[in-house]
Each structure stands twice: as C-alpha cells, then as structure tokens.
Amino acid sequence: MNMRRGIVFGHIDFERILDAVKKSIEFAVMTGIKPLPYHIGSFITCEEVIHFQKMGGHVFFCIADLEAYAINRIPLRESYKISIDNLADLLALGLEHKRTYIYRQSEFINVLKLANIFSSHVTKRTLEAIYGERPFGHYMSALIQAADILQPQLKEFGGPKPTITPVGADQAPHSRLTRDLARKEVFRREYGFILPSFTFHTLIRGLDGSDKMSKRNPRSYFAIDEGEDSIVYKVKNAFTGGRETAKLQRKLGGQPEICPIYELEVYFFTRDDEKLRRIYFDCKNGDILCGEHKDEILRRILVFRKDHLKRKRKKLNVAQRIIRGNHLYG
Amino acid sequence: MNMRRGIVFGHIDFERILDAVKKSIEFAVMTGIKPLPYHIGSFITCEEVIHFQKMGGHVFFCIADLEAYAINRIPLRESYKISIDNLADLLALGLEHKRTYIYRQSEFINVLKLANIFSSHVTKRTLEAIYGERPFGHYMSALIQAADILQPQLKEFGGPKPTITPVGADQAPHSRLTRDLARKEVFRREYGFILPSFTFHTLIRGLDGSDKMSKRNPRSYFAIDEGEDSIVYKVKNAFTGGRETAKLQRKLGGQPEICPIYELEVYFFTRDDEKLRRIYFDCKNGDILCGEHKDEILRRILVFRKDHLKRKRKKLNVAQRIIRGNHLYG
Numbered sequence: 001m002n003m004r005r006g007i008v009f010g011h012i013d014f015e016r017i018l019d020a021v022k023k024s025i026e027f028a029v030m031t032g033i034k035p036l037p038y039h040i041g042s043f044i045t046c047e048e049v050i051h052f053q054k055m056g057g058h059v060f061f062c063i064a065d066l067e068a069y070a071i072n073r074i075p076l077r078e079s080y081k082i083s084i085d086n087l088a089d090l091l092a093l094g095l096e097h098k099r100t101y102i103y104r105q106s107e108f109i110n111v112l113k114l115a116n117i118f119s120s121h122v123t124k125r126t127l128e129a130i131y132g133e134r135p136f137g138h139y140m141s142a143l144i145q146a147a148d149i150l151q152p153q154l155k156e157f158g159g160p161k162p163t164i165t166p167v168g169a170d171q172a173p174h175s176r177l178t179r180d181l182a183r184k185e186v187f188r189r190e191y192g193f194i195l196p197s198f199t200f201h202t203l204i205r206g207l208d209g210s211d212k213m214s215k216r217n218p219r220s221y222f223a224i225d226e227g228e229d230s231i232v233y234k235v236k237n238a239f240t241g242g243r244e245t246a247k248l249q250r251k252l253g254g255q256p257e258i259c260p261i262y263e264l265e266v267y268f269f270t271r272d273d274e275k276l277r278r279i280y281f282d283c284k285n286g287d288i289l290c291g292e293h294k295d296e297i298l299r300r301i302l303v304f305r306k307d308h309l310k311r312k313r314k315k316l317n318v319a320q321r322i323i324r325g326n327h328l329y330g
Numbered sequence: 331m332n333m334r335r336g337i338v339f340g341h342i343d344f345e346r347i348l349d350a351v352k353k354s355i356e357f358a359v360m361t362g363i364k365p366l367p368y369h370i371g372s373f374i375t376c377e378e379v380i381h382f383q384k385m386g387g388h389v390f391f392c393i394a395d396l397e398a399y400a401i402n403r404i405p406l407r408e409s410y411k412i413s414i415d416n417l418a419d420l421l422a423l424g425l426e427h428k429r430t431y432i433y434r435q436s437e438f439i440n441v442l443k444l445a446n447i448f449s450s451h452v453t454k455r456t457l458e459a460i461y462g463e464r465p466f467g468h469y470m471s472a473l474i475q476a477a478d479i480l481q482p483q484l485k486e487f488g489g490p491k492p493t494i495t496p497v498g499a500d501q502a503p504h505s506r507l508t509r510d511l512a513r514k515e516v517f518r519r520e521y522g523f524i525l526p527s528f529t530f531h532t533l534i535r536g537l538d539g540s541d542k543m544s545k546r547n548p549r550s551y552f553a554i555d556e557g558e559d560s561i562v563y564k565v566k567n568a569f570t571g572g573r574e575t576a577k578l579q580r581k582l583g584g585q586p587e588i589c590p591i592y593e594l595e596v597y598f599f600t601r602d603d604e605k606l607r608r609i610y611f612d613c614k615n616g617d618i619l620c621g622e623h624k625d626e627i628l629r630r631i632l633v634f635r636k637d638h639l640k641r642k643r644k645k646l647n648v649a650q651r652i653i654r655g656n657h658l659y660g
Contacts, residue, residue, distance in 0.1 A: 066443075070450045112442035113396075116474070120400045120467030124454070127466065136457065137450030140470065144446070 002048055002201060004273070005266055008166070012175060013197040017164045021055050027162040028152035029053060030196075032062035032105075032145065034072065035082040038089050039221035041204045041213035044267055048166040048201070050094045057164065059100040061090070062148045063323075066105040070137035076106055084316070084323045089224070091315035092308055101157075102322055105144055110154060114147035115140070118181050130173045146178040153193050164197045172200060204267050205260040209239030224305050225312070231305070235261070235298050241283070242290035253286040261293060269300055332378055332531060334603070335596055338496070342505060343527040347494045351385050357492040358482035359383060360526075362392035362435075362475065364402065365412040368419050369551035371534045371543035374597055378496040378529065380424045387494065389430040391420070392478045393653075396435040400467035406436055410653065417649040419554070422641035431487075432652055435474055440484060444477035445470070448511055460503045476508040483523050494527045502530060534597050535590040539569030554635050555642075561635070565591070565628050571613070572620035584613040584620065591623060599630055 002008045020027040029052040031045060038046070053059050063086070065079035074082075083104065091097055105111055119140070127139045153159030167175060175198040182193040203212035206220030213221035222231045241255030241262065256262035262283065270276045282288040332338045350357040359382040361375060368376070383389050393416070395409035404412075413434065421427055435441055449470070457469045483489030497505060505528040512523040533542035536550030543551035552561045571585030571592065586592035592613065600606045612618040 066446050069447060073450075106443045106446075107439060109437060109439045109442065112439065112446065113436045116396050116436075116442065116467075116470060117399060119470040120403075120465065122466055124466050135450065136452055136454045136469070137446075139466070140446060140449040 001271065002044070002051075003199075006202070007044065007267060008048070008199045008201045009169070010200040011198060012179070013195060014164070014199060016162045016194070016197050017052075017057075020162045024056070025162065026158065027057050027164065028157070028159075029057035029059045030062070030149050030152055030163055030165040031059070032064045032067075032148045033086060034064045034068040035074065035079040035086055036068065036072070036215050037082060037223050037225075038086055039213055039215065039223045040264070040268060041221060043089075043093065043224075044201060044204065045166055045168070046090050046093050046095070047268075048199070050090075052164055052166075053096060053099060058152070059095065060148075060152045061087070061095075061100050061102045062111075063087075063102070063104040064145070064148070066144055067141040069106075070135075070141040079106075080104070080323065084319045085225075087319040087323060088312045088315045089308075091319060092311035097318060097322060101152075104323075105148070110151050110156065111144060111147045114151055114154075115144040118143045118146055121181065121184055121186060122177075126177075130177055142174060142177060145174055146181050149174075149178045149196050150182055150191075150193055153191060153196075160192045160194045162194055162197060164199065166199045166201060168203050169200050170203065175200075205258075205263050207234055207238040207260050209260065224308055228302060228305070231301060232298060235294055235301065238294070240290040240294075246289055249289055250286040254283040254288075254290065256280050256283045259283070259290075261290070261297060264297060264301075269297060269304070331601065332374065332381075333529075336532070337374065337597060338378070338529045338531045339499070340530040341528060342509070343525060344494070344529060346492045346524070346527050347382075347387075350492045354386070355492065356488065357387050357494065358487070358489075359387035359389045360392070360479050360482060360493050360495040361389070362394045362397075362478045363416060364394045364398040365404065365409040365416055366398065366402070366545050367412060367553050367555075368416055369543055369545065369553045370594070370598060371551060373419075373423065373554075374531060374534065375496055375498070376420050376423050376425070377598075378531070380420075382494055382496070383426060383429060388482070389425065390478075390482045391417070391425075391430050391432045392441075393417075393432070393434045394475070394478070396474055397471040399436075400465075400471040409436075410434070414646070414649045414653045415555075417653060418642045418645045419638075421645035421649060422638055427648060427652065431482075434653075435478070440481050440486065441474060441477045444481055444484075445474040448473045448476055451511065451514055451516060452507075456507075460507055472504065472507060475504055476511050479508045479526050480512055480521075480523055483521060483526075490522045490524045492524055492527060494529065496529045496531060498533050499530050500533065505530075535593050537564055537568040537590050539590065554638055558632060558635070561631060562628060565624055565631065568624070570620040570624075576619055579619055580616040583616040584618075586610050586613045589613070589620075591620070591627060594627060594631075599627060599634070 017027055029049055031049045049059060063083040065076050068074040068079050069076060087102065127142065131138060131142060149165050152163050153161055179195050181187060182195055187193055206213050206217060208219040210217060210220050219234065222234050238260055241259030243249040243252055265276060265279055270279060347357055359379055361379045379389060393413040395406050398404040398409050399406060417432065457472065461468060461472060479495050482493050483491060509525050511517060512525055517523055536543050536547065538549040540547060540550050549564065552564050568590055571589030573579040573582055595606060595609055600609060
C-alpha cells in the first residue's frame with residue numbers, strides 16, 4: 001500500500017530484496033526507533049517493517065537509546081521504560097516477535113564495537129559535510145546508526161546478506177554514509193558487506209499544518225494511547241484543506257492535497273484504494289465538509305484506538321519480558 | 331623505588347590513595363596497555379601497578395585493543411594474540427590475577443556505553459584543543475580511555491571509589507580530560523565519581539640515544555623475549571654518556587645523566603640504591619668504561635631474561651585461559 005500510494009517514494013537497491021524474496025535468499029529488515037512514545041506517524045515505519053517480515057525478512061529491531069540520549073537527552077533508564085511500550089505497540093500492530101532480534105544499543109557490544117571501528121575510517125570533514133556543525137555525540141550517533149544497519153550482516157547472524165532499512169526522507173544522508181562505509185575496501189575484506197538497501201518514505205504532515213508530525217510539537221500529532229479527549233480535541237482543531245466558509249467549500253471544493261486529515265486516511269486509516277478515491281473526490285467536489293469528515297474519521301480513529309489498546313495490553317507482558325531480560329530473540 | 335628515584339615525578343590527588351591505604355578503604359588501580367609486545371620500558375608501568383596491588387588496590391587491566399586499532403591499525407584478532415603474551419608478562423612480574431579484573435575494550439559493554447555517553451558531553455573544540463587536529467577515531471579512543479579510567483567507579487564494581495592510574499608523562503592531557511568529565515554535574519549526579527588520581531612517570535631514554543623507547547623504532551628498545559643475540563647487539567651498540575676515547579673517559583669520567591645504559595639501571599636493573607650510587611660514581615669518576623659496563627649489565631639482563639621467560643612460560647596457560655574465556659576475573 002505504501003509504495004502504491006507513493007508514501008514510499010524512493011529506494012536504493014530495493015531490487016536486491018525483491019530478488020532475495022524471489023529466490024528465497026535470507027534477508028534482514030533493520031529498523032531502529034528512538035524510544036519516544038509512538039505517534040500515528042511512527043506506525044507507518046512499523047507497518048512497513050511488518051510487511052517485510054511477512055515477505056520473509058528477519059527483523060532486527062534496535063532500540064536507539066544511545067541516540068535518544070545523544071540527541072534528545074533522554075536518560076537510558078527512561079528509554080528502557082518507553083521501549084517496552086514501543087515494542088508492545090509493534091507487537092499489537094502484528095510484528096512476530098519470534099522472528100525478531102530485539103536489542104538496545106547501549107547493551108549490545110556488536111554494534112558499539114563496529115561503530116568504534118567505523119570511527120577510525122571516517123574523517124571529521126566527512127561527518128561535518130553530511131551533518132553540518134554538530135555536537136561530537138551526534139557524530140558518534142551517526143556511526144552507531146551505521147553499525148546498527150550493517151551488523152545483521154556479521155558472521156554471528158549468518159551474514160553477509162541483503163538488508164532493507166525503511167527510513168524517512170530525512171534519513172537519506174545516513175543511508176549514504178552507511179553505504180560508503182560498507183563499500184570501503186578494508187570492511188569489504190573483513191566483513192564482505194553486501195551494500196544495504198533502503199526505502200525512503202515521505203513524512204506525514206502535522207495536524208496543525210506544520211511540515212511533519214514531530215514529537216517536539218505536541219499539537220502536530222496524536223499518540224494512539226493519548227486520552228480520547230485529547231485526540232478528539234487535536235483532530236477537531238486540526239488544520240485542513242477547507243475553504244473560508246461552508247458555502248465557498250461547497251462551491252470550490254476542499255484541497256485534500258494540503259490536508260493533514262486526508263493524509264491520515266492515505267497513510268493509515270483507509271486501506272481500500274477505492275474508498276480512498278471516494279473520499280478524495282467527495283472532498284474535492286465539496287460534497288463533504290471538513291467538520292463532517294473530522295467527525296467521521298474520529299469515529300474510526302477511536303475504534304482503531306480501542307482495538308489497538310486492547311491488543312497492546314495483551315502484548316505488554318511479552319514486551320516487558322523481552323526488554324527486561326535483554327532477550328535478543330523474543 | 332620509582333618515586334624515590336624521581337621516575338614518578340608528579341601526581342594528581344595521590345594523597346587520596348595514601349589516605350585510602352591508611353584507612354583501609356577500597357581503591358582501584360587502573361591500567362590500560364595497548365597490546366604491543368612489551369619492551370623493558372613497558373615493565374615500569376607494570377611494576378607500578380603491581381606495587382599498588384600489593385598496597386591493597388584492586389587492579390583493572392584493560393587491553394586497549396580498540397585504541398590499538400584506531401591509532402596503530404592493529405587488527406582486533408592480532409591484539410587478542412598479543413594480549414595473552416602481555417598478560418603472561420605481567421603475571422611473571424608478579425601480578426596476582428585473582429585480584430585483577432581483566433578485559434578487552436572491544437568486548438566490554440560498560441566501557442563502550444560510558445564512552446558513548448561521554449561523547450555527548452564533550453565538544454569537538456575541546457578535543458581539538460587537547461589533541462590537535464586528529465582523525466575522528468582518535469578522539470573516540472580518548473573518550474574510551476576516559477571511560478576505562480572511570481568505570482571501576484560504577485556501581486557494578488562497588489563504586490564510587492578512589493582510583494589511581496599510573497601514566498607516562500605524555501598522557502597528562504588524558505588525565506585532565508578524564509577529570510573534567512568526572513566532575514561534570516550530570517555525571518556527578520548520575521555516578522557520583524570521585525575525581526580519579528594519577529601518577530606521572532618519566533619515559534626511559536631510547537638505547538639509540540633517542541628521547542624515549544618507542545615501539546616504532548626497534549633500535550630504541552629491546553623486548554625481554556627478543557633473541558639473546560639481538561639484545562646483545564642492541565646493548566653493545568647503544569648510545570652512552572661515554573667520551574671519545576678511553577683515555578679521555580678515564581680523565582673526565584662518563585656522563586650517566588645522558589646515558590640510556592645508566593637509565594636501564596635506574597629504571598629496572600639495579601634495585602639497591604647503594605649499588606646504584608656506586609655505579610653512578612664509578613662512571614662519573616672514570617673508573618668504569620662503557621664497554622665494561624655494557625658487558626656487566628648484559629650479564630644481568632640475560633639472567634633476568636632467562637628467569638623471566640621461565641616464569642612467563644609457566645603463566646602462559648593461565649593468561650590464555652583468562653583472555654580466551656574473556657574471563658573478567660582471572
């Protein structure tokens with residue numbers, strides 16, 4: 001769905017993964033998420049990961065606690081707690097934990113070792129060119145991220161093998177750095193890395209009309225386990241592609257292409273393409289007003305919320321056991 | 331002996347250790363040595379560590395394989411092999427492995443985690459100011475070294491507690507960086523570090539008259555397990571503080587203060603102060619010529635070598651078991 005709808009708008013070497021699927025070659029799906037409460041935008045990456053798992057991929061789920069510390073100053077203890085919640089969300093969305101390797105950056109020697117080795121083969125100039133002038137810890141995070149992406153290819157995991165990492169459009173520089181490291185002669189010889197594949201997805205608009213949902217801006221998103229009232233408030237007050245008056249909208253029609261409510265449908269809440277097309281034209285033709293659409297989608301959001309939270313509650317114990325035990329295989 | 335003779339010529343907060351000894355408070359002795367074959371100069375740090383162990387210190391012996399990789403490009407596999415040899419040397423010199431915590435940087439999550447956390451609290455500017463313009467990996471090594479020095483103070487090891495780290499004079503900047511990190515409010519609150527103590531020792535002159543024995547310059551040192559012939563050759567051809575002719579030396583006397591052969595006596599081969607004084611004045615007064623002195627010390631070097639290698643051979647199995655098993659306590 002994500003590809004069909006252009007949410008995934010680009011890739012590097014995705015053919016390699018399609019080929020692996022066709023020939024039943026083992027491949028890994030890498031995803032690293034900073035332990036911050038998931039919002040509805042985060043679910044998009046989660047769904048993509050689950051999709052690749054269903055295609056036969058072996059999932060590596062990295063809890064990026066060191067990155068969250070370096071960039072968002074979230075204490076490791078805090079990350080630990082949040083990551084249980086994140087994992088429960090993922091399991092509720094359909095991730096099979098039996099076929100997932102789950103680890104925290106701060107507790108996984110392979111990744112830190114690899115990141116340190118990488119640090120000897122990259123210049124400050126390169127890092128500055130890619131990321132700009134940043135605190136020292138941010139550069140180190142970038143190398144840890146590269147290590148996260150390449151470690152499924154270590155011998156310990158039956159590597160080298162094709163890997164796919166779905167990332168947001170903003171992560172393209174990381175993918176370049178990682179591929180540049182992977183292709184270095186010294187690492188080719190030592191690890192024989194296959195150049196990692198990436199898909200790039202667009203970022204969902206913020207509810208308040210901002211460019212993207214961002215955890216730094218609470219009005220831009222809702223989290224699925226936010227209180228009902230809060231979700232209702234945020235959606236009802238969301239920016240839309242509507243006109244100044246109802247009359248004008250009936251005449252000119254709405255503008256779904258700039259509307260975050262319509263994007264909620266595209267990214268998540270309307271699976272059926274035919275239905276989505278109907279919503280688009282109902283809006284475009286002025287047959288439905290923003291208030292009506294908001295009420296209608298809210299009903300579906302709240303039903304999804306209820307079902308998801310029920311599934312999530314059932315998964316919390318497993319999630320806790322996996323994270324607490326620092327279990328690698330769940 | 332090292333302090334009496336001014337080999338250890340300076341310190342920071344050494345009083346804290348003397349106080350710990352007096353009051354029987356637990357303290358740690360930290361030493362991290364890059365896995366390169368030991369030369370006679372390396373033995374000086376080893377002896378200091380053993381001395382502190384005898385005073386009651388709990389030794390942390392770090393095999394700095396990541397640093398050796400970053401700075402000397404020694405592959406981790408190679409480091410692994412050399413470190414067995416290093417440890418056997420240390421045990422032969424008298425280190426009690428039962429009271430030593432032995433680890434490789436590349437296999438010890440505590441240190442890498444701490445180094446990464448530190449990386450978020452140090453600026454590139456600081457690192458550049460201390461170390462100059464260096465490859466990115468060197469900076470990371472410096473942070474790992476700081477983590478090596480501070481990790482004995484983690485709760486896992488019953489910290490915080492006083493620690494002493496004997497270092498060469500050239501390592502003073504490291505000690506400053508480490509103390510600056512330790513005193514940061516954020517780490518004080520999280521870990522309660524006691525500011526680490528350091529002793530600084532001078533570096534023994536190179537046999538070829540260069541400033542210091544250096545592994546990069548094989549004529550500057552001998553290793554104790556070098557072949558006898560090679561040691562004899564290097565000592566016989568060593569630079570000395572002698573005069574142009576025997577006659578002149580009988581008249582003016584030698585110059586022990588610039589003589590690497592005399593330094594061998596001071597640093598290692600003459601334990602008895604009275605004997606050392608005799609050697610000094612015999613040289614100074616022209617009563618002994620360089621050739622005679624070299625022959626004489628060579629006899630003692632070769633006896634020490636034989637005994638040491640015998641002791642070392644007996645320790646190789648233990649050393650191998652400890653390193654191979656990645657045993658932390660031997």
